[in-house]
Amino acid sequence: MxxxxxxxxxxxxxxxxxxxxxxxxxxxxxxxxxxxxxxxxxxxxxxxxxxxxxxxxxxxxxxxxxxxxxxxxxxxxxxxxxxxxxxxxxxxxxxxxxxxxGALALWSADPTFLDDTASRLQHGDFKKLALANPKLAPYGVAAHEVLEYYSLLKTTRAKWVQGENISQTYQFISTANAELGFVAVSQIMQQGAIKTGSSWLIPREVYSPIKxxxxxxxxxxxxxxxxxxxxxxxxxxxxxxxxxxxxxxxx
Amino acid sequence: MIFSDSDIAAIWLTLRLATTVTLVLLIIGTPIAWWLARTKSWLKGPIGALVALPLVLPPTVLGFYLLIAMGPQGVLGQFTTSLGLGTLPFTFWGLVVASVFYSMPFVVQPIQNAMEALGDRPLEAAATLRAGPIDRFFSIVLPLAKPGFITAAILGFAHTVGEFGIVLMIGGNIPGETRVVSVQIYDHVEALEYAQAHLLAGVMIAFSFTVLLGLYWFQRKSPLLVLK
Structure with a gap:
């Protein structure tokens, strides 16, 4: 019992x-x-x-x-x-x-490539620009809007390489296969600071909020x-x- | 038309890629298969294992390392850059190189098996008739190993058509350059365009079934070819 x-x-x-x-x-x-x-x-x-x-x-x-x-x-x-x-x-x-x-950044694995402005992007001084596929990823849509805002859609299109998602876009840039590209700030920031490389934190008014x-x-x-x-x-x-x-x- | 323009572009690109890869693999796979079939060297094991390695590695893993190796800081990337070709990721030829690695075992192994099955006797007989090594290869080995070559070509082609992980990793989704059918289907699914995904996947299944049916039909007939 x-x-x-x-x-x-x-x-x-x-x-x-x-x-x-x-x-x-x-x-x-x-x-x-x-x-x-x-x-x-x-x-x-x-x-x-x-x-x-x-x-x-x-x-x-x-x-x-x-x-x-x-x-x-x-x-x-x-x-x-x-x-x-x-x-x-x-x-x-x-x-x-x-x-x-989410917030969007232009990022390069090279620490001297970007100077926290749009100048490199505007001068077209690069071979490949990585972005997430706008059809699939909200960060891709935002990147598209940024390029549109600076009237760079046409001039850069031939240099685009698209990741299926924002992680793949990050890989393209971190392996230096693309000199620069649009990533999520969350991917490159830790404790409020950029981990590696150089970046341009894109002004929020240039793209719609990535909710x-x-x-x-x-x-x-x-x-x-x-x-x-x-x-x-x-x-x-x-x-x-x-x-x-x-x-x-x-x- | 039910297919969108980008679907059709993806189908054409896939066929172009698979054809190119199959031709390249038949050209470089044949000497490798021949060496593996004939050699008594201790290197046979290691080289054979190296050829078969893509069977084990997940395609996205293979793709990730190819992305590193073919990039500006990678060994392959520095080699292609020094030749003035630039780097390979995000190009059609980058996909060709990656697919050649990936589909290699599917082409080498059937050819190797067919060559091993030949044995030494036909070649020795030809040698006594004073046929040189090159003559022996073209007039004895190639015709007798023909079923192996056909199986190799079909498998290499079909496997490249079905390739996804590697293309996803090194392709960059460029229309007409690297956006193949498998990636297009994936994009449709991710964008919740299920109807278009079903249609394209249906075409792919019909195609694969036909190819494999053809292969099995051919294999049933092939002993007759060998006897001829």
Whole structure:
């Protein structure tokens, strides 16, 4: 009898622990990998909940979600995909929000190539210019707008090399296959300073805000962990982390 | 027309790439296969393993290292720059070089197998009739190993058509230059243009099925060719 009593006590403890601490799967656009890991680390230090992150391109994650992937939350690299999911009735209505606004930089792996102005770009003094595919990546759309603003679309087009996403664009430049290109500030900034190479931090008024939206998915509708993580995104600590990676948090 | 202009450009580019790669591989793969089939050197193992290596490495990994090697600071990049060719990534010929590496085992191995199956006797017989090495190669080896060459050409071609990871890494998505069908399908899916993706993928499946069907049909017939 004693053994059964102890076993049932253990079982009771386990189930009650489970109801407090929950484990959820969260889908995250790969361009947000580093800041998301930092935010989840900070979150888990304070919470009993455990977050399992799955990184991928927004398009792939979108396809997986529409086909029943067990994600509680979706952090997209754009605004379109969470919106379409909402229209399809796959998100909890009213849960969609902008979790980060990205900033764009022109970057070169060569520490002397850029001088924090548009001059190198305007003089056309380079062989290859890398940018993310505007059809697929919001940072590509922003790069397109910058080139348009300076009337450089036509003159530079023959020099374009396009990455499928912003990480690949970064690779093209970091391996010096393209002398310069448009990347996310979050890729080249750490603790508020540029890590390597040289850059031009592009004025914000030259391109439309690169807003990244997240949404609570139907799968996470009754999940306390998902709600707690969403709440944490509005905390001062999360905002500090976002800013240290060069994201814009003020409207 | 159901296909967009960029879809058609991607199809043409893919066919051009696969044809070029197959021809290059038949030219450089044949001597490699011949050496591997005939040599008694201890280097046979290492060289054979090197040729087969792309079977193991994930294409994006291979592509990433090719991007580094072919870049301005890479060994290959410095070599091509010194020849006045510039660097290879983001060009059609860059894709050709990468695909030659990637599809090499699919071309070398069938040819090597066919040559090994020949054995020494036909060549020794030809030698007693005073046929020189070059004569022996063209009048004995090539005709008898023909099924191996045809299998090699089909596999090399089909494998290049299906290539994705490497092109993604070193292509730079330039229309008419590096944007091949597989990348175009990927772009359609990422842009949520599923109808166009399905259509293009359907064409690719129909094409691959036909090629492989042709290959198996040919292989069933090939023993007769060898006997002739």
């Amino acid at each position: 004693g053994v059964i009593r102890i076993l049932s006590l253990i079982l009771l403890c386990l189930t009650s622990a489970l109801s407090h601490a929950e484990q959820i799967n969260v889908a995250v656009a790969s361009n947000f990998t580093a800041p998301m890991k930092a935010i989840v680390k900070a979150f888990e230090e304070k919470s009993e909940h455990r977050i399992k992150l799955s990184f991928g391109s927004s398009g792939k994650l979108f396809a997986q979600i529409t086909h029943g992937a067990p994600f509680a939350l979706f952090f997209s690299a754009d605004q379109t995909k969470p919106k379409i999911l909402e229209e399809k009735g796959l998100t909890v209505p009213g849960s969609r929000f902008t979790y980060a606004t 990244q939206d997240a949404a609570l998915l139907l799968h996470g509708k009754h999940s306390p962990a998902a709600k707690a993580l969403l709440q944490f995104f509005h905390s001062a600590q999360a905002i500090d982390i976002l800013e240290s990676y060069g994201y814009i948090t003020t409207p």
